[in-house]
Amino acid sequence: MTKTPPPAGAPSQADGFLRPLLVAAAAWALPGSGHLLLRKPRRAAVVGGVVLFSFLFGCWLQGHLYVVVPEQPLSRLATLSSMGAGAPYFLARYLVEYRGDILSSTFEYGKAFLLTAGLLNLLAVLDAWDIANGSKD
Amino acid sequence: MLTSHFALMVIYALQVSLFFAVLWRRRFRDRARLFLQMMAGMVGGGLLLAWLMFPFPWSPPAPIP
Numbered sequence: 001m002t003k004t005p006p007p008a009g010a011p012s013q014a015d016g017f018l019r020p021l022l023v024a025a026a027a028w029a030l031p032g033s034g035h036l037l038l039r040k041p042r043r044a045a046v047v048g049g050v051v052l053f054s055f056l057f058g059c060w061l062q063g064h065l066y067v068v069v070p071e072q073p074l075s076r077l078a079t080l081s082s083m084g085a086g087a088p089y090f091l092a093r094y095l096v097e098y099r100g101d102i103l104s105s106t107f108e109y110g111k112a113f114l115l116t117a118g119l120l121n122l123l124a125v126l127d128a129w130d131i132a133n134g135s136k137d
Numbered sequence: 138m139l140t141s142h143f144a145l146m147v148i149y150a151l152q153v154s155l156f157f158a159v160l161w162r163r164r165f166r167d168r169a170r171l172f173l174q175m176m177a178g179m180v181g182g183g184l185l186l187a188w189l190m191f192p193f194p195w196s197p198p199a200p201i202p
């Protein structure tokens with residue numbers, strides 16, 4: 001029995017996996033860009049706007065931007081959550097060398113906003129993955 | 138610097154409600170409804186918790202060293 005070749009222009013299995021992967025990577029690296037690639041500009045604007053606002057607001061409040069502290073195992077989880085914000089996290093950490101100010105009265109509030117920015121963006125990545133996969137509209 | 142606990146809570150609730158309303162619902166009416174439900178849940182829940190915790194601690198607060 002011979003197998004019929006797929007019709008011309010049909011996405012191959014590799015494309016079916018590669019596209020969601022690229023969209024998810026873009027969505028993580030630059031908040032909102034994943035939905036923009038999927039031609040959902042309104043959702044992209046809200047996702048990008050909320051994540052960037054939360055991150056910048058957290059920095060303005062002098063919140064703590066997590067880094068891994070070997071003696072504190074939970075700091076690994078918190079750092080991963082913060083890294084979920086993508087480029088803003090790495091720009092703040094390595095380019096601006098932002099650390100936060102523990103003496104600031106809003107230090108803990110700022111930390112909550114910074115963590116939230118990362119976690120919300122990770123949810124947006126999953127959403128973009130699902131849309132690119134075809135399992136969600 | 139914004140130091141009002143209530144204002145910070147409302148800003149936080151606003152951004153999270155907006156995010157989930159847009160991500161989880163498709164029609165405007167459904168988004169608006171979820172947004173208002175989440176806002177009411179977070180702000181109202183926060184105020185309710187604050188009210189419930191108002192009598193605590195029973196003893197007078199410890200002196201500031």
